[in-house]
Amino acid sequence: QVQLQESGPGLVKPSETLSLTCTVSGGSVSSGSHYWSWTRQPPGEGLEWIGYISYSGSTSYNPSLQSRVTISVDTSKNHFSLILTSVTTADTAVYYCARTSAAGGYWGRGTLVTVSS
Amino acid sequence: QAVVTQEPSLTVSPGGTVTLTCGSSTGAVTSGHYPYWFQQKPGQAPRTLIYDTSNKHSWTPDRFSGYLLGGKAALTLSGAQPEDEAEYYCLLCHNGARLWVFGGGTKLTVL
Numbered sequence: 362q363v364q365l366q367e368s369g370p371g372l373v374k375p376s377e378t379l380s381l382t383c384t385v386s387g388g389s390v391s392s393g394s395h396y397w398s399w400t401r402q403p404p405g406e407g408l409e410w411i412g413y414i415s416y417s418g419s420t421s422y423n424p425s426l427q428s429r430v431t432i433s434v435d436t437s438k439n440h441f442s443l444i445l446t447s448v449t450t451a452d453t454a455v456y457y458c459a460r461t462s463a464a465g466g467y468w469g470r471g472t473l474v475t476v477s478s
Numbered sequence: 479q480a481v482v483t484q485e486p487s488l489t490v491s492p493g494g495t496v497t498l499t500c501g502s503s504t505g506a507v508t509s510g511h512y513p514y515w516f517q518q519k520p521g522q523a524p525r526t527l528i529y530d531t532s533n534k535h536s537w538t539p540d541r542f543s544g545y546l547l548g549g550k551a552a553l554t555l556s557g558a559q560p561e562d563e564a565e566y567y568c569l570l571c572h573n574g575a576r577l578w579v580f581g582g583g584t585k586l587t588v589l
Contacts, residue, residue: 398578400524408516408524408567410578421576424479457523465535466514466526 363388365458365469373452373476379445383458383469384438391436395462399432399443401454402471409454413461414441448476480504480572484581489589490558498584499550500568506549507570513551514569515544517562518583524567528553555586563588 369381383397390397398413412422414432422430431444445452455471481503490496500513507513515528526535528544531551541557551568568581 400580407583408518408569408580410569410580413578421578424577461514461529463530465529465533466516468523468525471523 363460363467365460365467367456367458367469367472369456369472369474371473371475373448373474374478375449375476376447379443379448379452379474379476381443381456381458381472381474382440383442384440385460386439388460389436390434390439390441393462393464395460395464397432397434397441398459398461400457400459401452402457403451403454411443411445411456416462450476452476480570480577480579482568482570482579482581484566484568484584486582487585487587489587490555490562492558492560492588494558495554495556496558496586497547498553498555498566498568498586499547500552500570500581501550502570502572502579504572507546507551509546511551511570511572512575513544513546515542515551515553516567516569517564518567519564527566558588560588562586 364386366384373379394416396413399411414420429446434441453476457471459468483501516524518524527538532544566584
């Protein structure tokens with residue numbers, strides 16, 4: 362069964378860049394018709410979709426974040442990544458990675474990123 | 479941008495039945511929105527219960543079922559258990575699956 366694990370700094374300063382990685386085990390990021398996505402959840406709030414990279418390499422992002430977001434895949438390391446630039450305190454959240462497809466949805470456990478000076 | 483609407487809160491008695499719904503501001507929800515339902519308990523990551531309208535994961539209890547009802551996606555819980563108390567989120571894929579939108583979540587209380 363596929364498993365996903367987020368990793369990255371837990372603290373980022375305002376105006377800097379947030380960078381997270383999602384390591385995939387039990388499956389390959391380069392096989393299957395899957396969508397590799399990022400979602401976040403600010404403390405005490407609901408889920409917000411950030412974006413995805415598809416099995417074909419195409420990307421799609423939340424329009425509200427599109428100008429600051431990049432999602433990419435590294436097949437050699439079997440992981441995919443999230444970059445969010447020019448962060449503010451509003452970007453403080455638990456960030457989740459997931460694999461979604463016609464075979465269902467698998468989520469990582471999430472990682473808390475706090476934006477603070 | 480599409481807005482996805484869920485009931486903010488619902489209460490069900492133990493052993494009872496409750497239906498959660500998921501609507502879209504763009505119109506009727508169809509199978510082409512690939513409705514997903516997630517369960518999230520405090521301090522935990524979301525867990526997928528239902529995908530593509532009605533498909534269940536191996537871990538999804540049989541008492542949960544997903545379907546389309548009256549232009550919305552629906553999740554019915556039949557025979558509620560105390561452990562079903564959680565937040566439930568739906569996800570709809572718009573614009574040919576290029577725009578994913580979560581609903582605001584339904585806080586389900588089993589009481």
